[in-house]
Amino acid sequence: MSWCSDIHGESPVGETLIALIAALPRTREFRITLFGSSPLHLAIESDFLSADVGLFADETHAEVEEAITAAGLGKGQRNVYIQLCAGTNFRTSPRWAGRVAIIRREHCHFILPHPIDLLIAKMHRCDDKDLRAFRLVIERTGHPTEAELKEELQAAVDLYRPSFDEEVASDITTGTRIVWNEIFGRDINVRQEIIAPSLARRAKGYEDDEPRAPYRDELRQHGTE
Amino acid sequence: MSHREKLDPSWHKARVAARIWLKAQQGKPLSPRDKRLARNFSEDRSVSDRLIEQGVAYWRAPYRTGRGGEKLRRVCHVVV
Numbered sequence: 001m002s003w004c005s006d007i008h009g010e011s012p013v014g015e016t017l018i019a020l021i022a023a024l025p026r027t028r029e030f031r032i033t034l035f036g037s038s039p040l041h042l043a044i045e046s047d048f049l050s051a052d053v054g055l056f057a058d059e060t061h062a063e064v065e066e067a068i069t070a071a072g073l074g075k076g077q078r079n080v081y082i083q084l085c086a087g088t089n090f091r092t093s094p095r096w097a098g099r100v101a102i103i104r105r106e107h108c109h110f111i112l113p114h115p116i117d118l119l120i121a122k123m124h125r126c127d128d129k130d131l132r133a134f135r136l137v138i139e140r141t142g143h144p145t146e147a148e149l150k151e152e153l154q155a156a157v158d159l160y161r162p163s164f165d166e167e168v169a170s171d172i173t174t175g176t177r178i179v180w181n182e183i184f185g186r187d188i189n190v191r192q193e194i195i196a197p198s199l200a201r202r203a204k205g206y207e208d209d210e211p212r213a214p215y216r217d218e219l220r221q222h223g224t225e
Numbered sequence: 226m227s228h229r230e231k232l233d234p235s236w237h238k239a240r241v242a243a244r245i246w247l248k249a250q251q252g253k254p255l256s257p258r259d260k261r262l263a264r265n266f267s268e269d270r271s272v273s274d275r276l277i278e279q280g281v282a283y284w285r286a287p288y289r290t291g292r293g294g295e296k297l298r299r300v301c302h303v304v305v
Contacts, residue, residue, distance in 0.1 A: 215277035
Protein backbone atom coordinates (compact mmCIF):
# COMPACT_ATOMS: atom_id res chain seq x y z
CA MET A 1 0.00 0.00 0.00
CA SER A 2 1.10 3.57 -0.38
CA TRP A 3 1.50 5.24 2.97
CA CYS A 4 1.23 8.96 3.54
CA SER A 5 3.53 11.27 1.58
CA ASP A 6 2.46 14.71 2.81
CA ILE A 7 0.39 16.44 5.45
CA HIS A 8 -2.55 18.30 4.02
CA GLY A 9 -4.15 21.25 5.76
CA GLU A 10 -7.68 20.28 4.70
CA SER A 11 -8.04 17.58 7.35
CA PRO A 12 -8.47 18.50 11.03
CA VAL A 13 -5.33 16.57 12.00
CA GLY A 14 -3.34 18.08 9.13
CA GLU A 15 -4.49 21.54 10.09
CA THR A 16 -3.45 20.94 13.71
CA LEU A 17 -0.02 19.69 12.68
CA ILE A 18 0.54 22.62 10.35
CA ALA A 19 -0.29 24.95 13.23
CA LEU A 20 2.26 23.07 15.34
CA ILE A 21 4.92 23.45 12.62
CA ALA A 22 4.29 27.18 12.55
CA ALA A 23 4.62 27.38 16.35
CA LEU A 24 7.88 25.44 16.62
CA PRO A 25 11.07 27.53 16.67
CA ARG A 26 13.06 27.45 13.44
CA THR A 27 16.36 27.28 15.22
CA ARG A 28 16.47 23.50 14.93
CA GLU A 29 14.81 20.49 13.33
CA PHE A 30 12.18 18.42 15.08
CA ARG A 31 11.47 14.70 14.89
CA ILE A 32 7.90 14.08 15.90
CA THR A 33 6.31 10.64 16.00
CA LEU A 34 2.56 10.37 15.51
CA PHE A 35 0.70 7.41 16.91
CA GLY A 36 -2.82 6.40 17.83
CA SER A 37 -5.46 7.10 15.20
CA SER A 38 -4.01 10.21 13.57
CA PRO A 39 -1.62 8.40 11.16
CA LEU A 40 -4.58 6.28 10.01
CA HIS A 41 -6.63 9.45 9.59
CA LEU A 42 -3.86 11.05 7.52
CA ALA A 43 -3.02 8.06 5.39
CA ILE A 44 -5.99 5.76 5.13
CA GLU A 45 -9.31 7.37 5.94
CA SER A 46 -9.88 11.03 6.69
CA ASP A 47 -13.19 10.17 8.39
CA PHE A 48 -11.36 8.05 10.94
CA LEU A 49 -10.78 10.74 13.49
CA SER A 50 -10.36 11.14 17.20
CA ALA A 51 -10.25 14.36 19.16
CA ASP A 52 -6.61 13.99 20.17
CA VAL A 53 -3.55 13.85 17.95
CA GLY A 54 -1.17 11.64 19.94
CA LEU A 55 2.47 12.36 19.36
CA PHE A 56 5.84 12.32 21.06
CA ALA A 57 9.13 14.07 20.48
CA ASP A 58 11.23 12.88 23.40
CA GLU A 59 14.44 14.70 22.43
CA THR A 60 12.63 18.03 22.18
CA HIS A 61 9.72 17.41 24.55
CA ALA A 62 9.99 20.74 26.39
CA GLU A 63 10.13 22.85 23.22
CA VAL A 64 7.21 21.03 21.64
CA GLU A 65 5.21 21.35 24.85
CA GLU A 66 5.90 25.07 24.94
CA ALA A 67 4.84 25.49 21.30
CA ILE A 68 1.62 23.54 21.85
CA THR A 69 0.65 25.73 24.79
CA ALA A 70 1.68 28.98 23.09
CA ALA A 71 -0.29 28.17 19.92
CA GLY A 72 -3.36 26.98 21.83
CA LEU A 73 -3.12 23.43 20.45
CA GLY A 74 -3.47 21.54 23.72
CA LYS A 75 -6.34 19.84 25.46
CA GLY A 76 -9.19 22.24 26.26
CA GLN A 77 -7.81 24.80 23.82
CA ARG A 78 -9.46 23.47 20.66
CA ASN A 79 -11.65 20.61 19.41
CA VAL A 80 -8.91 18.59 17.75
CA TYR A 81 -6.00 18.94 20.14
CA ILE A 82 -2.49 17.60 20.50
CA GLN A 83 -1.80 15.09 23.24
CA LEU A 84 1.94 15.26 23.87
CA CYS A 85 3.05 11.88 25.16
CA ALA A 86 6.27 10.08 25.99
CA GLY A 87 7.80 7.57 23.60
CA THR A 88 7.11 4.86 26.17
CA ASN A 89 3.38 5.44 25.74
CA PHE A 90 3.68 3.86 22.31
CA ARG A 91 3.80 0.24 23.40
CA THR A 92 4.18 -1.78 20.28
CA SER A 93 6.46 -4.10 18.37
CA PRO A 94 10.22 -3.66 18.82
CA ARG A 95 10.35 -3.69 15.01
CA TRP A 96 8.40 -0.45 14.68
CA ALA A 97 11.29 1.98 14.22
CA GLY A 98 12.57 0.05 11.20
CA ARG A 99 9.40 0.42 9.15
CA VAL A 100 8.17 3.97 9.50
CA ALA A 101 7.27 6.54 6.89
CA ILE A 102 8.81 9.97 7.38
CA ILE A 103 7.20 13.12 6.07
CA ARG A 104 9.34 16.22 6.02
CA ARG A 105 7.53 19.50 6.19
CA GLU A 106 9.65 22.62 6.67
CA HIS A 107 11.84 22.03 9.75
CA CYS A 108 9.77 19.11 11.04
CA HIS A 109 10.10 15.40 10.34
CA PHE A 110 6.88 13.59 11.09
CA ILE A 111 7.34 9.90 11.72
CA LEU A 112 4.37 7.71 10.90
CA PRO A 113 4.62 4.16 12.21
CA HIS A 114 3.47 1.29 10.03
CA PRO A 115 -0.23 0.40 10.45
CA ILE A 116 0.65 -2.97 12.01
CA ASP A 117 2.49 -1.15 14.80
CA LEU A 118 -0.39 1.27 15.32
CA LEU A 119 -2.78 -1.66 15.55
CA ILE A 120 -0.60 -3.61 17.99
CA ALA A 121 -0.45 -0.54 20.23
CA LYS A 122 -4.25 -0.42 20.18
CA MET A 123 -4.53 -3.96 21.51
CA HIS A 124 -3.73 -2.89 25.08
CA ARG A 125 -7.05 -1.07 25.31
CA CYS A 126 -8.97 -2.72 22.50
CA ASP A 127 -12.23 -0.84 22.79
CA ASP A 128 -14.77 -0.38 19.98
CA LYS A 129 -12.79 2.38 18.29
CA ASP A 130 -9.65 0.26 18.31
CA LEU A 131 -11.54 -2.59 16.69
CA ARG A 132 -12.84 -0.14 14.08
CA ALA A 133 -9.22 0.71 13.31
CA PHE A 134 -8.49 -2.98 12.74
CA ARG A 135 -11.49 -3.34 10.43
CA LEU A 136 -10.59 -0.19 8.52
CA VAL A 137 -6.96 -1.15 7.92
CA ILE A 138 -7.85 -4.70 6.89
CA GLU A 139 -10.61 -3.46 4.60
CA ARG A 140 -8.32 -0.96 2.87
CA THR A 141 -5.10 -2.94 2.73
CA GLY A 142 -5.94 -6.61 3.18
CA HIS A 143 -3.46 -6.73 6.07
CA PRO A 144 -2.68 -7.91 8.64
CA THR A 145 -3.88 -11.44 8.02
CA GLU A 146 -4.28 -13.69 11.03
CA ALA A 147 -0.93 -15.35 10.36
CA GLU A 148 0.83 -11.98 9.92
CA LEU A 149 -0.57 -10.59 13.15
CA LYS A 150 0.31 -13.73 15.06
CA GLU A 151 3.88 -13.62 13.81
CA GLU A 152 4.17 -9.93 14.69
CA LEU A 153 2.82 -10.52 18.19
CA GLN A 154 5.28 -13.37 18.69
CA ALA A 155 8.04 -10.90 17.78
CA ALA A 156 6.60 -8.49 20.35
CA VAL A 157 6.18 -11.12 23.07
CA ASP A 158 7.51 -8.85 25.84
CA LEU A 159 4.28 -6.83 25.59
CA TYR A 160 2.63 -9.79 27.33
CA ARG A 161 4.70 -9.41 30.50
CA PRO A 162 2.79 -8.29 33.60
CA SER A 163 2.49 -4.56 34.25
CA PHE A 164 4.45 -2.78 36.97
CA ASP A 165 2.58 -2.20 40.23
CA GLU A 166 2.75 1.55 39.60
CA GLU A 167 1.06 1.30 36.19
CA VAL A 168 -2.57 1.45 35.26
CA ALA A 169 -2.96 -2.17 34.28
CA SER A 170 -3.49 -2.81 30.61
CA ASP A 171 -4.29 -6.24 29.36
CA ILE A 172 -3.02 -7.06 25.91
CA THR A 173 -3.76 -10.74 26.51
CA THR A 174 -7.46 -9.99 26.74
CA GLY A 175 -7.10 -7.49 23.88
CA THR A 176 -5.58 -10.22 21.72
CA ARG A 177 -8.47 -12.56 22.43
CA ILE A 178 -10.96 -9.81 21.63
CA VAL A 179 -9.23 -9.08 18.31
CA TRP A 180 -9.18 -12.74 17.39
CA ASN A 181 -12.84 -13.19 18.25
CA GLU A 182 -14.03 -10.00 16.60
CA ILE A 183 -11.73 -9.83 13.59
CA PHE A 184 -10.72 -13.41 12.82
CA GLY A 185 -13.84 -15.13 14.14
CA ARG A 186 -12.23 -17.55 16.56
CA ASP A 187 -10.75 -17.63 20.04
CA ILE A 188 -7.00 -17.80 20.55
CA ASN A 189 -4.94 -19.38 23.31
CA VAL A 190 -2.41 -16.56 23.72
CA ARG A 191 -0.03 -18.58 25.88
CA GLN A 192 0.02 -21.52 23.51
CA GLU A 193 -0.07 -19.76 20.14
CA ILE A 194 1.92 -16.58 20.79
CA ILE A 195 3.98 -16.67 23.98
CA ALA A 196 5.24 -20.28 23.98
CA PRO A 197 6.49 -20.41 20.34
CA SER A 198 8.19 -17.06 20.74
CA LEU A 199 9.94 -18.04 23.97
CA ALA A 200 11.03 -21.32 22.37
CA ARG A 201 12.66 -19.36 19.51
CA ARG A 202 14.34 -17.04 22.00
CA ALA A 203 15.65 -19.95 24.09
CA LYS A 204 17.20 -21.45 20.96
CA GLY A 205 19.12 -18.22 20.45
CA TYR A 206 20.61 -18.53 23.95
CA GLU A 207 21.85 -22.07 23.43
CA ASP A 208 25.59 -22.48 23.76
CA ASP A 209 27.61 -23.07 20.64
CA GLU A 210 28.71 -26.64 20.44
CA PRO A 211 32.40 -27.06 21.29
CA ARG A 212 34.56 -28.29 18.42
CA ALA A 213 35.78 -31.35 20.26
CA PRO A 214 34.57 -33.55 23.15
CA TYR A 215 37.45 -32.26 25.30
CA ARG A 216 36.40 -33.88 28.58
CA ASP A 217 35.89 -37.30 26.99
CA GLU A 218 39.27 -37.07 25.30
CA LEU A 219 40.96 -36.00 28.54
CA ARG A 220 39.39 -38.99 30.31
CA GLN A 221 40.77 -41.24 27.61
CA HIS A 222 44.27 -39.72 27.81
CA GLY A 223 44.17 -40.05 31.61
CA THR A 224 43.54 -43.77 31.47
CA GLU A 225 45.93 -44.70 28.65
CA MET B 226 57.52 -6.01 39.47
CA SER B 227 55.54 -8.97 38.21
CA HIS B 228 52.29 -9.95 39.83
CA ARG B 229 50.41 -13.18 39.84
CA GLU B 230 47.12 -12.96 37.98
CA LYS B 231 43.99 -13.82 39.92
CA LEU B 232 41.94 -16.31 37.98
CA ASP B 233 38.52 -17.76 38.38
CA PRO B 234 39.17 -21.34 39.64
CA SER B 235 37.19 -22.96 36.82
CA TRP B 236 38.99 -20.92 34.20
CA HIS B 237 42.32 -21.77 35.81
CA LYS B 238 41.52 -25.50 35.71
CA ALA B 239 40.23 -25.22 32.13
CA ARG B 240 43.49 -23.63 31.03
CA VAL B 241 45.51 -26.46 32.59
CA ALA B 242 43.14 -29.00 31.00
CA ALA B 243 43.60 -27.26 27.64
CA ARG B 244 47.40 -27.50 27.96
CA ILE B 245 47.21 -31.21 28.64
CA TRP B 246 44.80 -31.71 25.74
CA LEU B 247 47.10 -29.74 23.40
CA LYS B 248 50.12 -31.73 24.58
CA ALA B 249 48.29 -34.97 23.72
CA GLN B 250 47.22 -33.55 20.35
CA GLN B 251 50.85 -32.77 19.56
CA GLY B 252 51.76 -36.39 20.25
CA LYS B 253 53.87 -35.53 23.29
CA PRO B 254 53.96 -38.06 26.13
CA LEU B 255 51.82 -37.20 29.14
CA SER B 256 53.41 -37.38 32.58
CA PRO B 257 51.69 -39.29 35.39
CA ARG B 258 50.69 -35.87 36.77
CA ASP B 259 49.14 -34.87 33.43
CA LYS B 260 47.18 -38.11 33.36
CA ARG B 261 45.94 -37.68 36.92
CA LEU B 262 44.84 -34.11 36.23
CA ALA B 263 43.23 -35.14 32.93
CA ARG B 264 41.14 -37.73 34.78
CA ASN B 265 40.21 -35.19 37.49
CA PHE B 266 39.21 -32.51 35.00
CA SER B 267 37.11 -34.94 32.98
CA GLU B 268 35.03 -35.53 36.13
CA ASP B 269 34.89 -31.87 37.20
CA ARG B 270 31.58 -30.31 36.14
CA SER B 271 32.99 -26.79 36.42
CA VAL B 272 35.50 -27.58 33.67
CA SER B 273 33.11 -27.63 30.75
CA ASP B 274 33.97 -28.42 27.13
CA ARG B 275 33.20 -24.78 26.26
CA LEU B 276 35.65 -23.51 28.87
CA ILE B 277 38.37 -25.94 27.79
CA GLU B 278 37.85 -24.74 24.23
CA GLN B 279 38.42 -21.16 25.38
CA GLY B 280 41.54 -22.43 27.17
CA VAL B 281 42.77 -23.97 23.92
CA ALA B 282 42.18 -20.64 22.15
CA TYR B 283 44.08 -18.92 24.96
CA TRP B 284 47.18 -21.10 24.55
CA ARG B 285 47.09 -20.82 20.78
CA ALA B 286 46.76 -17.03 20.82
CA PRO B 287 49.79 -15.04 19.66
CA TYR B 288 51.90 -12.93 22.01
CA ARG B 289 52.46 -9.26 22.25
CA THR B 290 55.24 -7.61 24.21
CA GLY B 291 54.30 -5.69 27.33
CA ARG B 292 55.88 -2.46 28.60
CA GLY B 293 58.44 -4.35 30.64
CA GLY B 294 59.31 -6.58 27.69
CA GLU B 295 57.21 -9.44 29.08
CA LYS B 296 55.23 -11.72 26.79
CA LEU B 297 51.49 -11.13 26.98
CA ARG B 298 48.82 -13.10 25.20
CA ARG B 299 46.53 -11.23 22.83
CA VAL B 300 43.36 -12.47 24.48
CA CYS B 301 41.07 -11.36 27.25
CA HIS B 302 41.00 -13.35 30.43
CA VAL B 303 37.68 -15.05 30.70
CA VAL B 304 36.03 -15.06 34.09
CA VAL B 305 32.88 -17.15 34.24
